[in-house]
Amino acid sequence: MPTPSTDRIELWDAETTYVIGHQRPDTDAIASALGYAWLLTQSGYDSIRAVRCGQPGEQAQFALKRFGQIPPAFLPSVAVVFAHITESQASVSPEAPLSDALDRFSSGEQVVPVVGENRVPVGIVTPLALARSFSKRLRGNSHESEPTCREIAEKATMYRERERIADHRNQVLRSEENSVLIIDDNGLYVGMAEQKALLAPPRAKLILVDHNELSQAVTGAEEADIVGVLDHHRLGNPPTASPIPFTVDPVGSTSTLVAEKCRDRTLEPPPSISGLLLSGILSDTLVFKSPTTAARDRAAAAWLANICRLDMHQYGAELLHASSGLGAKPLADILDGDRKGYEMAGVNVSIAQVEVTGMQELPARIPEIVAAMDDTIGRENIGLFCLMVTDVVTGESRMLVRGQSRLVAAIPFRHMGESLYDLGDIVSRKKQLVPALVGIMETYS
Numbered sequence: 520m521p522t523p524s525t526d527r528i529e530l531w532d533a534e535t536t537y538v539i540g541h542q543r544p545d546t547d548a549i550a551s552a553l554g555y556a557w558l559l560t561q562s563g564y565d566s567i568r569a570v571r572c573g574q575p576g577e578q579a580q581f582a583l584k585r586f587g588q589i590p591p592a593f594l595p596s597v598a599v600v601f602a603h604i605t606e607s608q609a610s611v612s613p614e615a616p617l618s619d620a621l622d623r624f625s626s627g628e629q630v631v632p633v634v635g636e637n638r639v640p641v642g643i644v645t646p647l648a649l650a651r652s653f654s655k656r657l658r659g660n661s662h663e664s665e666p667t668c669r670e671i672a673e674k675a676t677m678y679r680e681r682e683r684i685a686d687h688r689n690q691v692l693r694s695e696e697n698s699v700l701i702i703d704d705n706g707l708y709v710g711m712a713e714q715k716a717l718l719a720p721p722r723a724k725l726i727l728v729d730h731n732e733l734s735q736a737v738t739g740a741e742e743a744d745i746v747g748v749l750d751h752h753r754l755g756n757p758p759t760a761s762p763i764p765f766t767v768d769p770v771g772s773t774s775t776l777v778a779e780k781c782r783d784r785t786l787e788p789p790p791s792i793s794g795l796l797l798s799g800i801l802s803d804t805l806v807f808k809s810p811t812t813a814a815r816d817r818a819a820a821a822w823l824a825n826i827c828r829l830d831m832h833q834y835g836a837e838l839l840h841a842s843s844g845l846g847a848k849p850l851a852d853i854l855d856g857d858r859k860g861y862e863m864a865g866v867n868v869s870i871a872q873v874e875v876t877g878m879q880e881l882p883a884r885i886p887e888i889v890a891a892m893d894d895t896i897g898r899e900n901i902g903l904f905c906l907m908v909t910d911v912v913t914g915e916s917r918m919l920v921r922g923q924s925r926l927v928a929a930i931p932f933r934h935m936g937e938s939l940y941d942l943g944d945i946v947s948r949k950k951q952l953v954p955a956l957v958g959i960m961e962t963y964s
């Protein structure tokens with residue numbers, strides 16, 4: 520059993536290229552990040568690391584355990600923080616004579632930090648303060664003993680090392696100080712950051728898998744360099760400064776694309792990686808039942824299943840059962856775990872989807888789900904709110920619908936009871952439900 524990863528990256532580094540899936544990572548997002556990072560490393564690229572920007576879903580956790588694979592490390596943010604431009608400049612003690620600070624200036628420092636015992640910052644000594652002090656002494660007070668650094672230290676502008684530079688850039692650039700003092704979460708001295716370093720801070724390098732829109736990406740992605748994309752969703756990507764490897768192919772899963780790249784280069788991933796990629800394909804295609812399934816998904820899955828000597832249909836059924844049933848799922852996960860907003864004929868339409876293995880637990884939850892849908896409608900000014908409940912075993916869906924009565928009345932599916940409709944074998948939001956709703960909204964809104 521792999522130990523659950525507590526591996527959390529507090530500070531990204533500019534040397535590493537991070538391969539990362541979308542927020543609320545599903546099985547495909549986790550598998551394709553691990554698989555693509557493996558492939559790139561095998562292909563000779565240095566410092567490639569698979570990461571994730573959220574807690575893997577239950578099914579992804581099941582797949583990781585099943586194949587003995589440690590989850591990718593958690594990278595909560597790729598924003599640039601002061602720590603990225605901090606230099607660990609040696610300080611002088613508050614009790615040190617002023618000449619100690621003078622020595623630092625002669626060795627090239629622009630500002631000298633004054634730091635007491637246990638790294639408690641006192642202030643900074645600037646060339647100007649030093650000059651003032653000497654001029655005072657030259658003017659006749661030279662019988663006084665040499666002042667200490669504490670006596671001429673000025674108040675320093677301080678920032679915490681974890682603070683985002685973007686939140687303070689203008690303020691720092693406008694100030695007249697060449698350097699600011701950087702402290703840790705306990706207010707203790709860490710180092711100095713030069714004002715000019717703010718103008719060209721390092722940027723994180725990201726390869727996006729299973730998504731290409733910044734709204735779905737890790738926090739701070741707008742400050743990062745996107746150096747590659749491997750995906751199977753609609754385009755919504757930001758422009759890049761230079762050409763990058765960019766693959767978006769309408770197959771059933773990103774894991775399919777990774778598997779194909781491995782096969783093309785005659786690189787056979789180890790069973791732990793092959794098993795995860797297989798899981799990514801089976802999960803996204805609902806074991807080939809989703810209409811998003813392409814022949815390439817089946818071919819890639821067969822190749823991977825052969826590497827890890829698995830019956831893919833039998834394993835696929837196990838995988839789809841790994842998520843907890845509707846009975847135990849928190850209301851917030853049901854409604855917001857996978858919800859997308861659309862604008863159709865000027866109406867805000869929200870469509871959530873939840874996967875289940877059997878509909879038996881649905882009826883008991885309907886009253887509270889419907890009440891929560893109405894709350895959301897009021898809060899977010901939604902015209903129509905649909906919740907698809909998809910049985911991944913039978914490949915059928917039901918749908919709860921709330922919203923404006925003239926829109927609800929136009930829903931073109933069999934009405935089963937209060938707010939409940941039978942969608943039959945519809946399982947794909949993007950390929951089946953959205954086009955059907957766009958049609959009725961244009962007529963009735």
Ligand SMILES: [Mn+2]
Pocket residue numbers: 547548729751771772773803
């Ligand atoms: Mn996917």
